[in-house]
Amino acid sequence: MWNDVRRAMGVLLVGSLVACAPAVTGSADAGLNAPRVTLEAGRPERLRLVVMGDQGTGTDIQRRVAQGMAAVCAAQGCDLGAALGDNxxxxxxxxxxxxxxxxxxxxxxxxxxxxxxxxxGNHDESWLWGGDGADPRGAAAQVAYSRLNPQWVMPGRQYQASVGGLLDLFVVDTAPLAAYLPSVQPQERPGGPWDAAQRAWLARSVAQSVARWRLVLGHHPLYSNGKHGDAGAYDNLPFAFQRGGAVRELYKVACTQADLLLSGHDHALQVFAPQPGCPGTWTAVSGAAGEVGGSRRGTRPAAFEVYGQPGFLWLDITPETLTIRAYTVGEGGAVTMTETARLTKRP
Incomplete structure (x- = not known):
C-alpha cells in the first residue's frame, strides 16, 4: 500500500513540474562540449575491454564482481575498462x-x-531523489574527478575515446533523455537544443570515424528484456519524456554505422543480434556489476541473457573479430564464462 501511495505522490509531483515547465526547442548549436581523447591501451592488433555497469553500490556484490574482474584480467588480460553509468x-x-x-x-x-x-547514469545525475536523473551537477563532479585521477576517463559528459586505428568509443549522456523528473536545466530536456546537439554530434562523429570498430556507450539501453524494457517504453511510465523516446532517437543515428551499442540500467547481462529497428548493429546490456534484480519480462530473441546473477562482459577485439564473453560471479566468487557472440569484419 505504501508503495502505491508513494507512486501516486510521485506522479502528482511530476505532473505539477511538467505543467509549469517551459517548452524548450532549438537547433543543434547548443555549445556542446564533446572532447576527443586518445588512449594508449593494448597492442595495435588486439585490445581486451572489460565492461561493467551499475556497479557503484558499495555492496558485497560490487566487491565480488570487482574480484571476478581482477581474476579474469589476470588470466585473460585486460587493456581497457568501460563503466556504463550509475557509478x-x-x-x-x-x-x-x-x-x-x-x-x-x-x-x-x-x-x-x-x-x-x-x-x-541516472543515479549520477540525481536531484530530488536518487536516480531521478534531473540534475547535471553530479555529472560535473565526475568530469572534474577525471582531472584528478587519469584512470577515470571522462573529459566531458559526451566524448570520443580512440585507441589507435582499431577502436573508437563514443560516450553519450542519456540521463536527461529519460529522467523521471524534468531536468533542472530546461535546455537539456528531450527535444531541446542539448538533445539535438548531442544527437548531431553522435551522427557526425560515428559517420566520420575511420576506426576498424565503432562502439557507442550510454547508460540507458536501446533494447532490453529486463525490468526497464526498450527505449521509448521504459517501465510503462505515465509521461512520454520519462519513457526514453529521445534515447531511442539518439541511438538510431548510430545504427548501421556503429558495430555495437553498450548500455547498463537493467541489472542483467544481455546480448542482442541486430534488430529490424537498428539494422547492422549489435546491442548489449552489462548492468549487473553492483546489483541484480528482476526477471525476464520482454520477449525479444537474445543471443545471450541472464538475470539474477552478478557479472560483467569482456570483449576481445582484433582487426578481424570482436568476441563478446559474459562472466557471471557466484556467491563464493567462482567465475563462469559464456561466449555470447563473435562479430567479424571483412578484410
Whole structure:
C-alpha cells in the first residue's frame, strides 16, 4: 500500500513540474562540449575491454564482481575498462574530492591498472531523489574527478575515446533523455537544443570515424528484456519524456554505422543480434556489476541473457573479430564464462 501511495505522490509531483515547465526547442548549436581523447591501451592488433555497469553500490556484490574482474584480467588480460553509468548509488557526489571516488572506484578497480572509459547514469545525475536523473551537477563532479585521477576517463559528459586505428568509443549522456523528473536545466530536456546537439554530434562523429570498430556507450539501453524494457517504453511510465523516446532517437543515428551499442540500467547481462529497428548493429546490456534484480519480462530473441546473477562482459577485439564473453560471479566468487557472440569484419 505504501508503495502505491508513494507512486501516486510521485506522479502528482511530476505532473505539477511538467505543467509549469517551459517548452524548450532549438537547433543543434547548443555549445556542446564533446572532447576527443586518445588512449594508449593494448597492442595495435588486439585490445581486451572489460565492461561493467551499475556497479557503484558499495555492496558485497560490487566487491565480488570487482574480484571476478581482477581474476579474469589476470588470466585473460585486460587493456581497457568501460563503466556504463550509475557509478554511485543512490546519488552521485557533488564534489570531485568526495571519499566515494576512493571507496567505490579507486580501491576496487585501481589495482587493475587500466584506464576506464566512464559513462554517466541516472543515479549520477540525481536531484530530488536518487536516480531521478534531473540534475547535471553530479555529472560535473565526475568530469572534474577525471582531472584528478587519469584512470577515470571522462573529459566531458559526451566524448570520443580512440585507441589507435582499431577502436573508437563514443560516450553519450542519456540521463536527461529519460529522467523521471524534468531536468533542472530546461535546455537539456528531450527535444531541446542539448538533445539535438548531442544527437548531431553522435551522427557526425560515428559517420566520420575511420576506426576498424565503432562502439557507442550510454547508460540507458536501446533494447532490453529486463525490468526497464526498450527505449521509448521504459517501465510503462505515465509521461512520454520519462519513457526514453529521445534515447531511442539518439541511438538510431548510430545504427548501421556503429558495430555495437553498450548500455547498463537493467541489472542483467544481455546480448542482442541486430534488430529490424537498428539494422547492422549489435546491442548489449552489462548492468549487473553492483546489483541484480528482476526477471525476464520482454520477449525479444537474445543471443545471450541472464538475470539474477552478478557479472560483467569482456570483449576481445582484433582487426578481424570482436568476441563478446559474459562472466557471471557466484556467491563464493567462482567465475563462469559464456561466449555470447563473435562479430567479424571483412578484410
Amino acid at each position: 554511485f548509488y543512490p546519488a552521485g557526489p557533488r564534489e570531485a574530492t568526495s571519499p566515494l571516488f576512493r571507496e567505490r572506484f579507486e580501491a576496487l578497480y585501481g589495482p587493475l591498472g587500466i584506464p576506464f572509459v566512464m559513462v554517466l
